[in-house]
Amino acid sequence: MSSQVPAGLRYAKSHEWVRLEGDVATIGITDHAQHELTDVVFVELPAVGRQVAAGEACAVVESVKTASDIYSPISGEVVAVNSAVADNPALVNTAPYADGFFFKLKVANPAEVEALLSPEAYAAQIGA
Amino acid sequence: MEATSALKRTPLLAAHQRLGGKLIEFGGWEMPVQYSSIVDEHHCVRRAAGVFDICHMGEALVTGPGAEAFLNETLTNDVRKLAVGGGQYSQMCNERGGTVDDLYVYRLAPAEYLLIINASRIEVDVAWLQDRLCASAHRSGVIFENASGRLGAIAIQGPRVADFVNQLFAGPSLAGTAVAAATDLKKNQIGAWNWNGQRIWVARTGYTGEDGYEVVAPAEQIEDIWNRTLAVGHVGCIQPCGLGARDTLRTEVCYPLYGHELDENTSPIEAGLGFFVALDKGEFVGRAVLVGQKTNGTRKNSVAFRMTDKSAPPRPGYAIFANGAKAGDVVSGTQSPSLNVGIGLGYVPPEFAAPGTRIEIEIRGRRFAAEVVKKPIYRKP
Numbered sequence: 001m002s003s004q005v006p007a008g009l010r011y012a013k014s015h016e017w018v019r020l021e022g023d024v025a026t027i028g029i030t031d032h033a034q035h036e037l038t039d040v041v042f043v044e045l046p047a048v049g050r051q052v053a054a055g056e057a058c059a060v061v062e063s064v065k066t067a068s069d070i071y072s073p074i075s076g077e078v079v080a081v082n083s084a085v086a087d088n089p090a091l092v093n094t095a096p097y098a099d100g101f102f103f104k105l106k107v108a109n110p111a112e113v114e115a116l117l118s119p120e121a122y123a124a125q126i127g128a
Numbered sequence: 129m130e131a132t133s134a135l136k137r138t139p140l141l142a143a144h145q146r147l148g149g150k151l152i153e154f155g156g157w158e159m160p161v162q163y164s165s166i167v168d169e170h171h172c173v174r175r176a177a178g179v180f181d182i183c184h185m186g187e188a189l190v191t192g193p194g195a196e197a198f199l200n201e202t203l204t205n206d207v208r209k210l211a212v213g214g215g216q217y218s219q220m221c222n223e224r225g226g227t228v229d230d231l232y233v234y235r236l237a238p239a240e241y242l243l244i245i246n247a248s249r250i251e252v253d254v255a256w257l258q259d260r261l262c263a264s265a266h267r268s269g270v271i272f273e274n275a276s277g278r279l280g281a282i283a284i285q286g287p288r289v290a291d292f293v294n295q296l297f298a299g300p301s302l303a304g305t306a307v308a309a310a311t312d313l314k315k316n317q318i319g320a321w322n323w324n325g326q327r328i329w330v331a332r333t334g335y336t337g338e339d340g341y342e343v344v345a346p347a348e349q350i351e352d353i354w355n356r357t358l359a360v361g362h363v364g365c366i367q368p369c370g371l372g373a374r375d376t377l378r379t380e381v382c383y384p385l386y387g388h389e390l391d392e393n394t395s396p397i398e399a400g401l402g403f404f405v406a407l408d409k410g411e412f413v414g415r416a417v418l419v420g421q422k423t424n425g426t427r428k429n430s431v432a433f434r435m436t437d438k439s440a441p442p443r444p445g446y447a448i449f450a451n452g453a454k455a456g457d458v459v460s461g462t463q464s465p466s467l468n469v470g471i472g473l474g475y476v477p478p479e480f481a482a483p484g485t486r487i488e489i490e491i492r493g494r495r496f497a498a499e500v501v502k503k504p505i506y507r508k509p
Binding site for chain 1: 161162165166167168372376439440441443462463465492
């Protein structure tokens, strides 16, 4: 099973990805994570305006079998959530790096993004 | 998976790895939870055919002139109703009416019975049965064997299984129920066939709510039977299926899973399994308590429910609320792949057990509306 690890993103060991555009970061879970979960049936998202710390559990993704916490890889304020994924959780499986994203943060500390794993380092972690 | 070296392995471990099965720990066994996906495998069994490794289940043989009487004083159902080649679902209770295990009993020959017991209960059941046997007036006429090590089993389930099962187990049965072909077996009947010169048992039963068969065979034949099932079952679009789909399938049709719906403090009456308790057959372990529950009612009743609010799937251990107060606990819960809604089983006091009762399920600190429904939750269209 070869999971996609796109270039241009940063990754958390806990299988979230971060795409930085200006001072806004889009966050989702990786292709590897959705493969492991399979059949995502429910996504719970944080409230817009919530301040989250790096490593804080702030969303939940549920497959048929289990509920898993999603940790924000970086600190910041939630400025948008993906209501499409709440309505259609299968987007996490079909488009984990695009329409299946979870939420967007106004980044508090850009250095936290730099400290995340590079695509190469994450690929090595998952053995891809 | 560092701890896997301590886990028990079925004869199919290599087959699961070859088929891309994702292995997990279940009841001390290393078992496939899924191959493609739980939802995919679930639909496959509802619409076509699936094959499951159930080698982790235990087998016990009870043989001899005292076998029938011994089983009848130990189990809840009436074993005397079984013709040769017949099978029945039953429970085994303790003196308090709590459930030691739930099991299938097959009468293979006039004085030979096969018990199919839960993987997680093999040691407990064997000790329990041996203790009961020591205390039984029939002990000199009974030979008890825990055959779990030398026998394995697979389940072949789904509406299209009947299309190919006669190719798999060809010709008439050789023992048990006398039939010209495996498709002539009726529900719960068992027959014997030959496999590479060894006797195997094929029963028309299952744990999915679909037509199907469970095959009990010497462990060394299991991989060959599994491989031939996948090859011959190709005409029925068969897929290997894991424990994940096995759980969603059985939850939709409200079949109990020991450790969830049943335990040593829960009786078959409370679990809604009174149909399998033959209170009129004479004395058996737990009878007095079960008669009392049947007459005077129970403290708790098993209920099936489905979510009426959009919510995360209910899970075992979540609290059930009724009239604003905690009323009980969820014991099984999942997203139903067939109905695409959260479903579950739980226990509540009898006053909240009627179908149509509005309840709430607490999920991560918030309560979501649900409704008690008649069992089974899913019925074949």
